[in-house]
Amino acid sequence: MKIDILTLFPEMFQGVFTESILKRAQENEKVEINLHNFRTFSKDPHQKVDDTPYGGGAGMVLMAQPIFDCVESLRTKESKVILLTPSGKPYQQRMAYSLSKEKHLILICGHYEGFDERIRTLADLEISIGDYVLTGGEIPAMVLVDSVVRLLPDVIQEESHLADSFNDANLLDYPTYTKPRNFRGMEVPEILLSGDHQKIEAYRLQESIKKTEALRPDLLEKRD
């Protein structure tokens, strides 16, 4: 998979993209991630990328020209262009699964007061990471890239993300324990030490359902 990210602040991605699983996925050529500062596409003599809103109002609005030119220099028939915006479709795990099947993602990070509305015509999909407003689209882009890349083949063990919360079954993950067996009087459930894999699987499903009922009953309502 190839991911191109349009941002005015490429350095914000340092750290998140250069550590742990995202770092390994790039080193092992499971994903290629490129950061593009769309300021370099501005035709303004001072490389201006924003201006005041028509009709008045607070803040600066990102201009269409630099973002159009940058996207058009990257886009192919295989590209999916995603605009990160609070008014987009609420992001969910099943969208991460679907995006992980794509060959090429182009992510557009807004900043300041937002985008010139005409930039929306470039997008195949508009995504919001939640009902709150962040300073820019960089953190949402990091969230999206991290959640998609871990689902690519051979990035992490498939078994490990099949049991994750919010998978197709719409259940939260089951509780997990590691050594020691007794920590400050809190015991590991006996069944996990039994070696009986069928019983362990049944117990985990039951615990998943209990946890979802207690913490996210809305997810259970969505189950078939």
Ligand SMILES: C[S@@+](CC[C@H](N)C(=O)[O-])C[C@H]1O[C@@H](n2cnc3c(N)ncnc32)[C@H](O)[C@@H]1O
């Ligand atoms: C300060 S916000 C602009 C908010 C805009 N005035 C509004 O109310 O929708 C600047 C940029 O951050 C990004 N952003 C902020 N919150 C976001 C969210 N919840 N999901 C996705 N992107 C977000 C978008 O790219 C947005 O254009």
